[in-house]
Amino acid sequence: MGTPELISARSPRIAAARRLARRNFRGKERRFIAEGPQAVREAAAHRGTDGEPTLTELFATVEAADRYADIIDAARGAGARVHLADGDVLADVSQTVTPQGLIGVCRFLDSPFEDILAARPTLVAVLAHVRDPGNAGTVLRCADAAGADAVVLTDASVDLYNPKSVRASVGSLFHLPVAVGVPVEQAVQGLRDAGVRILAADGTGDDLDDELDAGTMGGPTAWVFGNEAWGLPEETRALADAVVRVPIHGKAESLNLATAAAVCLYASARAQRPRRAG
Numbered sequence: 001m002g003t004p005e006l007i008s009a010r011s012p013r014i015a016a017a018r019r020l021a022r023r024n025f026r027g028k029e030r031r032f033i034a035e036g037p038q039a040v041r042e043a044a045a046h047r048g049t050d051g052e053p054t055l056t057e058l059f060a061t062v063e064a065a066d067r068y069a070d071i072i073d074a075a076r077g078a079g080a081r082v083h084l085a086d087g088d089v090l091a092d093v094s095q096t097v098t099p100q101g102l103i104g105v106c107r108f109l110d111s112p113f114e115d116i117l118a119a120r121p122t123l124v125a126v127l128a129h130v131r132d133p134g135n136a137g138t139v140l141r142c143a144d145a146a147g148a149d150a151v152v153l154t155d156a157s158v159d160l161y162n163p164k165s166v167r168a169s170v171g172s173l174f175h176l177p178v179a180v181g182v183p184v185e186q187a188v189q190g191l192r193d194a195g196v197r198i199l200a201a202d203g204t205g206d207d208l209d210d211e212l213d214a215g216t217m218g219g220p221t222a223w224v225f226g227n228e229a230w231g232l233p234e235e236t237r238a239l240a241d242a243v244v245r246v247p248i249h250g251k252a253e254s255l256n257l258a259t260a261a262a263v264c265l266y267a268s269a270r271a272q273r274p275r276r277a278g
């Protein structure tokens with residue numbers, strides 16, 4: 001597909017992309033990095049709430065450009081500038097141990113919390129005190145897989161656009177609305193006012209199986225998930241309509257955050273599904 005045009009790590013375009021690894025630069029530029037074929041493919045297909053393409057720039061090695069020609073075409077079709085870069089130069093921008101040769105620069109895409117409420121969601125994941133970027137991205141992926149309508153990251157949670165969060169979402173970041181920086185009290189009250197029942201996921205709560213057996217989970221629901229190490233503080237649990245725990249039927253000490261979130265979200269999705277006729 002040609003020869004690399006960017007062959008120096010000192011290139012202004014490369015330097016600008018590399019700076020997006022830092023949160024303050026991401027916030028200033030309102031841009032973030034999406035890396036790898038799956039994320040870049042989804043970014044090229046995505047448009048923001050203003051109708052403008054999300055992907056603005058794409059860096060690719062010659063090998064990746066040949067292998068993923070369809071993604072290159074999609075990026076150009078979305079109006080993104082495509083640059084061929086030397087592999088070593090692009091590795092300097094990459095946040096992975098084994099770079100895949102595709103790095104996209106994307107516009108911020110979070111949605112206003114008010115827009116999420118106006119859409120009358122029926123299943124929402126609220127990340128209230130989640131600090132690990134990999135966990136945040138994985139919960140977002142779980143929410144997408146379970147058919148959730150939105151994800152909300154409170155002001156006490158990790159940056160949505162951390163490269164590890166973006167990578168762990170495996171493209172799901174581009175599939176559903178995500179609000180960021182919402183105080184947990186505002187998130188809970190707003191969702192409750194929109195007719196959504198608030199469930200806090202915590203090991204101190206009632207058994208999820210009992211909730212399912214009681215038939216209380218068929219309505220609009222928001223799950224509030226807490227910190228990986230210490231769960232949800234008492235003041236956050238007190239905001240919920242109910243505190244619910246995932247039962248441990250075997251000998252495992254506990255479940256990690258993403259696994260517990262997947263169980264909770266799928267339980268709600270199943271409870272909300274219309275029963276099959278007959």
